[in-house]
Amino acid sequence: MTNPIWYQGRLREAAETPEAEAPLAGPGLITTAQVRNGACTFQPQHIERLHRDAALLGLAPVRSDEVRALMAELAQAAFPASRGVLRVLISTLSPNKTELIGSVRPWIEEPLNWTARIAPLPHTGPGPFSGAKLADVPCWRAAREWGVRVGCDECLLLNHEGDLVEGTRTNIILVDDVGILRYPDPLLGAVTGIGLSALRAAGALMQPARLRKTDLYSAQEIIAINAVRGPRPVTRLDDRPAGSGQPGPVAGQLHKMFERAIQEGFRSRK
Structure with missing residues:
Protein backbone atom coordinates (compact mmCIF):
# COMPACT_ATOMS: atom_id res chain seq x y z
CA MET A 1 0.00 0.00 0.00
CA TRP A 107 8.01 11.81 9.58
CA ILE A 108 9.37 15.31 8.97
CA GLU A 109 12.45 16.30 10.91
CA GLU A 110 12.07 19.46 12.98
CA PRO A 111 14.69 21.61 14.70
CA LEU A 112 16.03 20.14 17.92
CA ASN A 113 15.69 23.59 19.50
CA TRP A 114 12.43 25.44 18.98
CA THR A 115 11.41 29.04 18.65
CA ALA A 116 8.12 30.13 20.19
CA ARG A 117 5.90 33.18 20.32
CA ILE A 118 3.07 34.16 22.60
CA ALA A 119 -0.05 34.15 20.44
CA PRO A 120 -1.92 37.47 20.10
CA LEU A 121 -5.26 35.76 20.69
CA PRO A 122 -6.44 34.18 23.95
CA HIS A 123 -7.02 30.59 24.90
CA THR A 124 -10.73 30.15 25.48
CA GLY A 125 -10.16 28.37 28.78
CA PRO A 126 -11.70 25.21 30.21
CA GLY A 127 -14.92 24.01 28.65
CA PRO A 128 -17.24 21.06 29.15
CA PHE A 129 -14.69 18.76 27.49
CA SER A 130 -11.58 20.20 29.15
CA GLY A 131 -8.57 17.90 28.88
CA ALA A 132 -9.85 16.06 25.80
CA LYS A 133 -7.91 16.13 22.53
CA LEU A 134 -10.45 17.46 20.04
CA ALA A 135 -9.88 17.31 16.30
CA ASP A 136 -10.52 21.03 15.89
CA VAL A 137 -10.20 23.80 18.47
CA PRO A 138 -10.66 27.27 16.95
CA CYS A 139 -8.07 29.04 19.13
CA TRP A 140 -5.44 26.38 18.29
CA ARG A 141 -6.19 26.65 14.59
CA ALA A 142 -6.06 30.46 14.55
CA ALA A 143 -2.83 30.55 16.57
CA ARG A 144 -1.18 27.94 14.31
CA GLU A 145 -2.10 29.94 11.22
CA TRP A 146 -0.62 33.04 12.83
CA GLY A 147 2.50 31.09 13.77
CA VAL A 148 3.01 30.00 10.17
CA ARG A 149 2.80 33.62 9.04
CA VAL A 150 5.33 34.92 11.58
CA GLY A 151 7.55 31.85 11.50
CA CYS A 152 7.92 29.88 14.74
CA ASP A 153 7.81 26.26 15.87
CA GLU A 154 5.16 26.73 18.57
CA CYS A 155 2.66 29.35 19.70
CA LEU A 156 1.90 29.70 23.39
CA LEU A 157 -1.65 30.48 24.44
CA LEU A 158 -2.55 32.58 27.48
CA ASN A 159 -6.12 32.89 28.72
CA HIS A 160 -8.07 36.13 29.13
CA GLU A 161 -6.53 36.58 32.60
CA GLY A 162 -2.97 36.22 31.28
CA ASP A 163 -2.32 32.69 32.57
CA LEU A 164 -0.34 30.31 30.36
CA VAL A 165 -2.54 27.36 29.36
CA GLU A 166 -0.66 25.39 26.67
CA GLY A 167 0.95 25.49 23.25
CA THR A 168 -1.06 24.82 20.12
CA ARG A 169 0.42 21.32 19.90
CA THR A 170 2.31 20.81 23.16
CA ASN A 171 2.18 21.09 26.91
CA ILE A 172 4.68 23.55 28.35
CA ILE A 173 7.15 23.04 31.22
CA LEU A 174 9.10 25.88 32.82
CA VAL A 175 12.20 25.63 34.97
CA ASP A 176 11.86 28.59 37.31
CA ASP A 177 14.61 30.78 38.78
CA VAL A 178 15.24 28.32 41.64
CA GLY A 179 15.19 25.21 39.43
CA ILE A 180 11.65 23.97 40.16
CA LEU A 181 9.78 22.42 37.21
CA ARG A 182 6.31 23.86 36.74
CA TYR A 183 3.55 23.35 34.18
CA PRO A 184 0.21 25.15 33.75
CA ASP A 185 -2.53 24.11 36.14
CA PRO A 186 -4.68 21.56 34.21
CA LEU A 187 -7.80 23.29 35.55
CA LEU A 188 -7.03 26.14 33.13
CA GLY A 189 -8.05 23.92 30.21
CA ALA A 190 -4.97 22.32 28.68
CA VAL A 191 -5.11 18.98 26.90
CA THR A 192 -4.10 16.06 29.11
CA GLY A 193 -0.91 15.37 27.19
CA ILE A 194 0.51 11.86 26.86
CA GLY A 195 4.08 13.15 26.68
CA LEU A 196 3.75 15.20 29.86
CA SER A 197 1.99 12.33 31.64
CA ALA A 198 4.73 9.91 30.56
CA LEU A 199 7.42 12.13 32.08
CA ARG A 200 5.54 12.39 35.36
CA ALA A 201 4.97 8.62 35.43
CA ALA A 202 8.70 8.13 34.83
CA GLY A 203 9.49 10.15 37.94
CA ALA A 204 9.97 13.72 36.72
CA LEU A 205 9.16 16.02 39.64
CA MET A 206 7.08 18.99 38.55
CA GLN A 207 4.30 21.09 39.99
CA PRO A 208 1.12 22.55 38.48
CA ALA A 209 1.09 26.32 38.76
CA ARG A 210 -0.41 29.53 37.44
CA LEU A 211 2.25 30.88 35.10
CA ARG A 212 2.27 34.27 33.43
CA LYS A 213 4.21 36.03 30.71
CA THR A 214 6.74 37.27 33.26
CA ASP A 215 7.37 33.65 34.32
CA LEU A 216 8.05 32.71 30.71
CA TYR A 217 10.51 35.55 30.26
CA SER A 218 12.34 34.83 33.53
CA ALA A 219 12.44 31.02 33.25
CA GLN A 220 15.79 29.23 33.21
CA GLU A 221 14.38 26.80 30.65
CA ILE A 222 11.20 26.43 28.60
CA ILE A 223 10.40 22.94 27.32
CA ALA A 224 7.58 22.01 24.95
CA ILE A 225 6.44 18.37 25.13
CA ASN A 226 4.10 16.10 23.21
CA ALA A 227 3.97 12.38 22.51
CA VAL A 228 5.19 12.67 18.91
CA ARG A 229 8.14 15.05 19.27
CA GLY A 230 9.10 14.46 22.89
CA PRO A 231 10.64 17.25 24.99
CA ARG A 232 11.88 20.13 22.82
CA PRO A 233 13.85 22.99 24.39
CA VAL A 234 12.52 26.42 23.46
CA THR A 235 15.61 28.59 23.05
CA ARG A 236 13.95 31.74 21.68
CA LEU A 237 10.68 33.34 22.79
CA ASP A 238 9.26 36.44 21.11
CA ASP A 239 12.58 37.20 19.38
CA ARG A 240 14.55 37.12 22.62
CA PRO A 241 16.63 34.32 24.16
CA ALA A 242 14.62 31.95 26.34
CA GLY A 243 16.69 31.33 29.44
CA SER A 244 20.32 31.24 28.34
CA GLY A 245 19.30 30.90 24.70
CA GLN A 246 20.78 27.39 24.65
CA PRO A 247 19.29 23.96 25.50
CA GLY A 248 19.45 23.52 29.26
CA PRO A 249 20.33 20.48 31.39
CA VAL A 250 16.72 19.78 32.39
CA ALA A 251 15.65 19.45 28.75
CA GLY A 252 18.42 16.88 28.26
CA GLN A 253 17.37 14.93 31.34
CA LEU A 254 13.72 14.90 30.27
CA HIS A 255 14.70 13.71 26.80
CA LYS A 256 16.53 10.72 28.31
CA MET A 257 13.54 9.93 30.55
CA PHE A 258 11.20 10.14 27.56
CA GLU A 259 13.32 7.76 25.48
CA ARG A 260 13.57 5.29 28.37
CA ALA A 261 9.79 5.36 28.75
CA ILE A 262 9.39 4.53 25.06
CA GLN A 263 11.79 1.59 25.24
CA GLU A 264 10.20 0.27 28.43
CA GLY A 265 6.81 0.47 26.73
CA PHE A 266 8.05 -1.57 23.78
CA ARG A 267 9.57 -4.20 26.09
CA SER A 268 6.37 -4.53 28.10
CA ARG A 269 4.38 -5.29 24.94
CA LYS A 270 6.59 -8.18 23.82
Missing part, protein backbone atom coordinates in the same frame (compact mmCIF):
# COMPACT_ATOMS: atom_id res chain seq x y z
CA THR A 2 1.29 3.45 -0.91
CA ASN A 3 -0.96 5.45 1.44
CA PRO A 4 -2.89 3.17 3.79
CA ILE A 5 -5.73 4.23 6.04
CA TRP A 6 -7.95 2.35 8.45
CA TYR A 7 -11.62 2.78 7.63
CA GLN A 8 -14.72 0.77 8.50
CA GLY A 9 -12.77 -1.83 10.42
CA ARG A 10 -9.90 -2.63 8.07
CA LEU A 11 -6.89 -1.36 6.14
CA ARG A 12 -7.61 0.31 2.82
CA GLU A 13 -5.80 2.35 0.19
CA ALA A 14 -6.60 6.02 0.79
CA ALA A 15 -6.86 6.81 -2.94
CA GLU A 16 -9.54 4.15 -3.29
CA THR A 17 -11.56 5.35 -0.29
CA PRO A 18 -12.79 8.89 -1.13
CA GLU A 19 -15.71 8.48 1.27
CA ALA A 20 -13.22 8.77 4.16
CA GLU A 21 -12.14 12.31 3.19
CA ALA A 22 -15.06 14.13 4.85
CA PRO A 23 -14.85 12.42 8.25
CA LEU A 24 -11.04 12.73 8.26
CA ALA A 25 -11.41 16.50 7.95
CA GLY A 26 -14.38 16.74 10.29
CA PRO A 27 -15.03 16.97 14.02
CA GLY A 28 -14.19 14.33 16.59
CA LEU A 29 -11.56 13.13 19.03
CA ILE A 30 -7.97 12.44 18.05
CA THR A 31 -4.77 10.99 19.37
CA THR A 32 -1.49 11.16 17.47
CA ALA A 33 1.38 8.71 17.92
CA GLN A 34 4.96 8.42 16.76
CA VAL A 35 5.69 5.19 14.88
CA ARG A 36 9.08 3.50 15.09
CA ASN A 37 9.80 0.53 12.85
CA GLY A 38 6.19 -0.59 12.57
CA ALA A 39 5.09 0.02 16.17
CA CYS A 40 3.37 2.95 17.87
CA THR A 41 5.01 4.51 20.89
CA PHE A 42 2.86 4.81 24.03
CA GLN A 43 0.14 2.66 22.46
CA PRO A 44 -1.64 1.78 25.77
CA GLN A 45 -1.74 5.45 26.74
CA HIS A 46 -3.26 6.41 23.39
CA ILE A 47 -5.97 3.77 23.81
CA GLU A 48 -6.63 4.98 27.35
CA ARG A 49 -6.97 8.56 26.08
CA LEU A 50 -9.58 7.56 23.51
CA HIS A 51 -11.58 5.72 26.18
CA ARG A 52 -11.39 8.67 28.58
CA ASP A 53 -12.21 11.34 26.03
CA ALA A 54 -15.08 9.37 24.48
CA ALA A 55 -16.63 9.00 27.93
CA LEU A 56 -16.15 12.73 28.56
CA LEU A 57 -18.08 13.54 25.37
CA GLY A 58 -20.76 10.96 26.11
CA LEU A 59 -19.86 8.82 23.09
CA ALA A 60 -20.18 5.06 22.85
CA PRO A 61 -17.12 3.29 24.30
CA VAL A 62 -14.39 2.48 21.80
CA ARG A 63 -13.30 -1.13 21.51
CA SER A 64 -9.75 -1.52 22.73
CA ASP A 65 -9.14 -4.52 20.48
CA GLU A 66 -10.14 -2.53 17.38
CA VAL A 67 -7.94 0.45 18.31
CA ARG A 68 -5.07 -1.93 19.03
CA ALA A 69 -5.53 -3.64 15.66
CA LEU A 70 -5.77 -0.28 13.89
CA MET A 71 -2.55 1.00 15.42
CA ALA A 72 -0.62 -2.24 14.92
CA GLU A 73 -1.69 -2.96 11.34
CA LEU A 74 -1.55 0.62 10.08
CA ALA A 75 1.86 1.29 11.65
CA GLN A 76 3.29 -1.90 10.16
CA ALA A 77 1.78 -1.22 6.73
CA ALA A 78 2.93 2.39 6.52
CA PHE A 79 6.28 2.46 8.34
CA PRO A 80 7.67 -1.09 8.73
CA ALA A 81 11.29 0.07 9.01
CA SER A 82 11.15 3.82 9.58
CA ARG A 83 9.59 6.60 11.61
CA GLY A 84 6.22 8.10 10.90
CA VAL A 85 3.15 9.66 12.47
CA LEU A 86 -0.17 7.88 12.97
CA ARG A 87 -3.43 9.59 13.90
CA VAL A 88 -6.52 7.88 15.28
CA LEU A 89 -9.79 9.78 14.90
CA ILE A 90 -13.14 9.04 16.50
CA SER A 91 -15.24 10.90 13.94
CA THR A 92 -18.44 12.56 15.14
CA LEU A 93 -19.35 13.90 11.69
CA SER A 94 -22.52 11.80 11.63
CA PRO A 95 -24.91 12.69 14.46
CA ASN A 96 -26.14 9.11 14.67
CA LYS A 97 -22.89 7.18 14.92
CA THR A 98 -19.16 7.44 15.50
CA GLU A 99 -16.49 6.11 13.16
CA LEU A 100 -12.97 4.98 14.05
CA ILE A 101 -10.49 6.08 11.38
CA GLY A 102 -6.71 5.83 11.21
CA SER A 103 -4.44 7.88 8.95
CA VAL A 104 -0.69 8.37 8.59
CA ARG A 105 1.76 11.03 7.49
CA PRO A 106 5.51 10.93 6.88
Whole structure:
Protein backbone atom coordinates (compact mmCIF):
# COMPACT_ATOMS: atom_id res chain seq x y z
CA MET A 1 0.00 0.00 0.00
CA THR A 2 1.29 3.45 -0.91
CA ASN A 3 -0.96 5.45 1.44
CA PRO A 4 -2.89 3.17 3.79
CA ILE A 5 -5.73 4.23 6.04
CA TRP A 6 -7.95 2.35 8.45
CA TYR A 7 -11.62 2.78 7.63
CA GLN A 8 -14.72 0.77 8.50
CA GLY A 9 -12.77 -1.83 10.42
CA ARG A 10 -9.90 -2.63 8.07
CA LEU A 11 -6.89 -1.36 6.14
CA ARG A 12 -7.61 0.31 2.82
CA GLU A 13 -5.80 2.35 0.19
CA ALA A 14 -6.60 6.02 0.79
CA ALA A 15 -6.86 6.81 -2.94
CA GLU A 16 -9.54 4.15 -3.29
CA THR A 17 -11.56 5.35 -0.29
CA PRO A 18 -12.79 8.89 -1.13
CA GLU A 19 -15.71 8.48 1.27
CA ALA A 20 -13.22 8.77 4.16
CA GLU A 21 -12.14 12.31 3.19
CA ALA A 22 -15.06 14.13 4.85
CA PRO A 23 -14.85 12.42 8.25
CA LEU A 24 -11.04 12.73 8.26
CA ALA A 25 -11.41 16.50 7.95
CA GLY A 26 -14.38 16.74 10.29
CA PRO A 27 -15.03 16.97 14.02
CA GLY A 28 -14.19 14.33 16.59
CA LEU A 29 -11.56 13.13 19.03
CA ILE A 30 -7.97 12.44 18.05
CA THR A 31 -4.77 10.99 19.37
CA THR A 32 -1.49 11.16 17.47
CA ALA A 33 1.38 8.71 17.92
CA GLN A 34 4.96 8.42 16.76
CA VAL A 35 5.69 5.19 14.88
CA ARG A 36 9.08 3.50 15.09
CA ASN A 37 9.80 0.53 12.85
CA GLY A 38 6.19 -0.59 12.57
CA ALA A 39 5.09 0.02 16.17
CA CYS A 40 3.37 2.95 17.87
CA THR A 41 5.01 4.51 20.89
CA PHE A 42 2.86 4.81 24.03
CA GLN A 43 0.14 2.66 22.46
CA PRO A 44 -1.64 1.78 25.77
CA GLN A 45 -1.74 5.45 26.74
CA HIS A 46 -3.26 6.41 23.39
CA ILE A 47 -5.97 3.77 23.81
CA GLU A 48 -6.63 4.98 27.35
CA ARG A 49 -6.97 8.56 26.08
CA LEU A 50 -9.58 7.56 23.51
CA HIS A 51 -11.58 5.72 26.18
CA ARG A 52 -11.39 8.67 28.58
CA ASP A 53 -12.21 11.34 26.03
CA ALA A 54 -15.08 9.37 24.48
CA ALA A 55 -16.63 9.00 27.93
CA LEU A 56 -16.15 12.73 28.56
CA LEU A 57 -18.08 13.54 25.37
CA GLY A 58 -20.76 10.96 26.11
CA LEU A 59 -19.86 8.82 23.09
CA ALA A 60 -20.18 5.06 22.85
CA PRO A 61 -17.12 3.29 24.30
CA VAL A 62 -14.39 2.48 21.80
CA ARG A 63 -13.30 -1.13 21.51
CA SER A 64 -9.75 -1.52 22.73
CA ASP A 65 -9.14 -4.52 20.48
CA GLU A 66 -10.14 -2.53 17.38
CA VAL A 67 -7.94 0.45 18.31
CA ARG A 68 -5.07 -1.93 19.03
CA ALA A 69 -5.53 -3.64 15.66
CA LEU A 70 -5.77 -0.28 13.89
CA MET A 71 -2.55 1.00 15.42
CA ALA A 72 -0.62 -2.24 14.92
CA GLU A 73 -1.69 -2.96 11.34
CA LEU A 74 -1.55 0.62 10.08
CA ALA A 75 1.86 1.29 11.65
CA GLN A 76 3.29 -1.90 10.16
CA ALA A 77 1.78 -1.22 6.73
CA ALA A 78 2.93 2.39 6.52
CA PHE A 79 6.28 2.46 8.34
CA PRO A 80 7.67 -1.09 8.73
CA ALA A 81 11.29 0.07 9.01
CA SER A 82 11.15 3.82 9.58
CA ARG A 83 9.59 6.60 11.61
CA GLY A 84 6.22 8.10 10.90
CA VAL A 85 3.15 9.66 12.47
CA LEU A 86 -0.17 7.88 12.97
CA ARG A 87 -3.43 9.59 13.90
CA VAL A 88 -6.52 7.88 15.28
CA LEU A 89 -9.79 9.78 14.90
CA ILE A 90 -13.14 9.04 16.50
CA SER A 91 -15.24 10.90 13.94
CA THR A 92 -18.44 12.56 15.14
CA LEU A 93 -19.35 13.90 11.69
CA SER A 94 -22.52 11.80 11.63
CA PRO A 95 -24.91 12.69 14.46
CA ASN A 96 -26.14 9.11 14.67
CA LYS A 97 -22.89 7.18 14.92
CA THR A 98 -19.16 7.44 15.50
CA GLU A 99 -16.49 6.11 13.16
CA LEU A 100 -12.97 4.98 14.05
CA ILE A 101 -10.49 6.08 11.38
CA GLY A 102 -6.71 5.83 11.21
CA SER A 103 -4.44 7.88 8.95
CA VAL A 104 -0.69 8.37 8.59
CA ARG A 105 1.76 11.03 7.49
CA PRO A 106 5.51 10.93 6.88
CA TRP A 107 8.01 11.81 9.58
CA ILE A 108 9.37 15.31 8.97
CA GLU A 109 12.45 16.30 10.91
CA GLU A 110 12.07 19.46 12.98
CA PRO A 111 14.69 21.61 14.70
CA LEU A 112 16.03 20.14 17.92
CA ASN A 113 15.69 23.59 19.50
CA TRP A 114 12.43 25.44 18.98
CA THR A 115 11.41 29.04 18.65
CA ALA A 116 8.12 30.13 20.19
CA ARG A 117 5.90 33.18 20.32
CA ILE A 118 3.07 34.16 22.60
CA ALA A 119 -0.05 34.15 20.44
CA PRO A 120 -1.92 37.47 20.10
CA LEU A 121 -5.26 35.76 20.69
CA PRO A 122 -6.44 34.18 23.95
CA HIS A 123 -7.02 30.59 24.90
CA THR A 124 -10.73 30.15 25.48
CA GLY A 125 -10.16 28.37 28.78
CA PRO A 126 -11.70 25.21 30.21
CA GLY A 127 -14.92 24.01 28.65
CA PRO A 128 -17.24 21.06 29.15
CA PHE A 129 -14.69 18.76 27.49
CA SER A 130 -11.58 20.20 29.15
CA GLY A 131 -8.57 17.90 28.88
CA ALA A 132 -9.85 16.06 25.80
CA LYS A 133 -7.91 16.13 22.53
CA LEU A 134 -10.45 17.46 20.04
CA ALA A 135 -9.88 17.31 16.30
CA ASP A 136 -10.52 21.03 15.89
CA VAL A 137 -10.20 23.80 18.47
CA PRO A 138 -10.66 27.27 16.95
CA CYS A 139 -8.07 29.04 19.13
CA TRP A 140 -5.44 26.38 18.29
CA ARG A 141 -6.19 26.65 14.59
CA ALA A 142 -6.06 30.46 14.55
CA ALA A 143 -2.83 30.55 16.57
CA ARG A 144 -1.18 27.94 14.31
CA GLU A 145 -2.10 29.94 11.22
CA TRP A 146 -0.62 33.04 12.83
CA GLY A 147 2.50 31.09 13.77
CA VAL A 148 3.01 30.00 10.17
CA ARG A 149 2.80 33.62 9.04
CA VAL A 150 5.33 34.92 11.58
CA GLY A 151 7.55 31.85 11.50
CA CYS A 152 7.92 29.88 14.74
CA ASP A 153 7.81 26.26 15.87
CA GLU A 154 5.16 26.73 18.57
CA CYS A 155 2.66 29.35 19.70
CA LEU A 156 1.90 29.70 23.39
CA LEU A 157 -1.65 30.48 24.44
CA LEU A 158 -2.55 32.58 27.48
CA ASN A 159 -6.12 32.89 28.72
CA HIS A 160 -8.07 36.13 29.13
CA GLU A 161 -6.53 36.58 32.60
CA GLY A 162 -2.97 36.22 31.28
CA ASP A 163 -2.32 32.69 32.57
CA LEU A 164 -0.34 30.31 30.36
CA VAL A 165 -2.54 27.36 29.36
CA GLU A 166 -0.66 25.39 26.67
CA GLY A 167 0.95 25.49 23.25
CA THR A 168 -1.06 24.82 20.12
CA ARG A 169 0.42 21.32 19.90
CA THR A 170 2.31 20.81 23.16
CA ASN A 171 2.18 21.09 26.91
CA ILE A 172 4.68 23.55 28.35
CA ILE A 173 7.15 23.04 31.22
CA LEU A 174 9.10 25.88 32.82
CA VAL A 175 12.20 25.63 34.97
CA ASP A 176 11.86 28.59 37.31
CA ASP A 177 14.61 30.78 38.78
CA VAL A 178 15.24 28.32 41.64
CA GLY A 179 15.19 25.21 39.43
CA ILE A 180 11.65 23.97 40.16
CA LEU A 181 9.78 22.42 37.21
CA ARG A 182 6.31 23.86 36.74
CA TYR A 183 3.55 23.35 34.18
CA PRO A 184 0.21 25.15 33.75
CA ASP A 185 -2.53 24.11 36.14
CA PRO A 186 -4.68 21.56 34.21
CA LEU A 187 -7.80 23.29 35.55
CA LEU A 188 -7.03 26.14 33.13
CA GLY A 189 -8.05 23.92 30.21
CA ALA A 190 -4.97 22.32 28.68
CA VAL A 191 -5.11 18.98 26.90
CA THR A 192 -4.10 16.06 29.11
CA GLY A 193 -0.91 15.37 27.19
CA ILE A 194 0.51 11.86 26.86
CA GLY A 195 4.08 13.15 26.68
CA LEU A 196 3.75 15.20 29.86
CA SER A 197 1.99 12.33 31.64
CA ALA A 198 4.73 9.91 30.56
CA LEU A 199 7.42 12.13 32.08
CA ARG A 200 5.54 12.39 35.36
CA ALA A 201 4.97 8.62 35.43
CA ALA A 202 8.70 8.13 34.83
CA GLY A 203 9.49 10.15 37.94
CA ALA A 204 9.97 13.72 36.72
CA LEU A 205 9.16 16.02 39.64
CA MET A 206 7.08 18.99 38.55
CA GLN A 207 4.30 21.09 39.99
CA PRO A 208 1.12 22.55 38.48
CA ALA A 209 1.09 26.32 38.76
CA ARG A 210 -0.41 29.53 37.44
CA LEU A 211 2.25 30.88 35.10
CA ARG A 212 2.27 34.27 33.43
CA LYS A 213 4.21 36.03 30.71
CA THR A 214 6.74 37.27 33.26
CA ASP A 215 7.37 33.65 34.32
CA LEU A 216 8.05 32.71 30.71
CA TYR A 217 10.51 35.55 30.26
CA SER A 218 12.34 34.83 33.53
CA ALA A 219 12.44 31.02 33.25
CA GLN A 220 15.79 29.23 33.21
CA GLU A 221 14.38 26.80 30.65
CA ILE A 222 11.20 26.43 28.60
CA ILE A 223 10.40 22.94 27.32
CA ALA A 224 7.58 22.01 24.95
CA ILE A 225 6.44 18.37 25.13
CA ASN A 226 4.10 16.10 23.21
CA ALA A 227 3.97 12.38 22.51
CA VAL A 228 5.19 12.67 18.91
CA ARG A 229 8.14 15.05 19.27
CA GLY A 230 9.10 14.46 22.89
CA PRO A 231 10.64 17.25 24.99
CA ARG A 232 11.88 20.13 22.82
CA PRO A 233 13.85 22.99 24.39
CA VAL A 234 12.52 26.42 23.46
CA THR A 235 15.61 28.59 23.05
CA ARG A 236 13.95 31.74 21.68
CA LEU A 237 10.68 33.34 22.79
CA ASP A 238 9.26 36.44 21.11
CA ASP A 239 12.58 37.20 19.38
CA ARG A 240 14.55 37.12 22.62
CA PRO A 241 16.63 34.32 24.16
CA ALA A 242 14.62 31.95 26.34
CA GLY A 243 16.69 31.33 29.44
CA SER A 244 20.32 31.24 28.34
CA GLY A 245 19.30 30.90 24.70
CA GLN A 246 20.78 27.39 24.65
CA PRO A 247 19.29 23.96 25.50
CA GLY A 248 19.45 23.52 29.26
CA PRO A 249 20.33 20.48 31.39
CA VAL A 250 16.72 19.78 32.39
CA ALA A 251 15.65 19.45 28.75
CA GLY A 252 18.42 16.88 28.26
CA GLN A 253 17.37 14.93 31.34
CA LEU A 254 13.72 14.90 30.27
CA HIS A 255 14.70 13.71 26.80
CA LYS A 256 16.53 10.72 28.31
CA MET A 257 13.54 9.93 30.55
CA PHE A 258 11.20 10.14 27.56
CA GLU A 259 13.32 7.76 25.48
CA ARG A 260 13.57 5.29 28.37
CA ALA A 261 9.79 5.36 28.75
CA ILE A 262 9.39 4.53 25.06
CA GLN A 263 11.79 1.59 25.24
CA GLU A 264 10.20 0.27 28.43
CA GLY A 265 6.81 0.47 26.73
CA PHE A 266 8.05 -1.57 23.78
CA ARG A 267 9.57 -4.20 26.09
CA SER A 268 6.37 -4.53 28.10
CA ARG A 269 4.38 -5.29 24.94
CA LYS A 270 6.59 -8.18 23.82
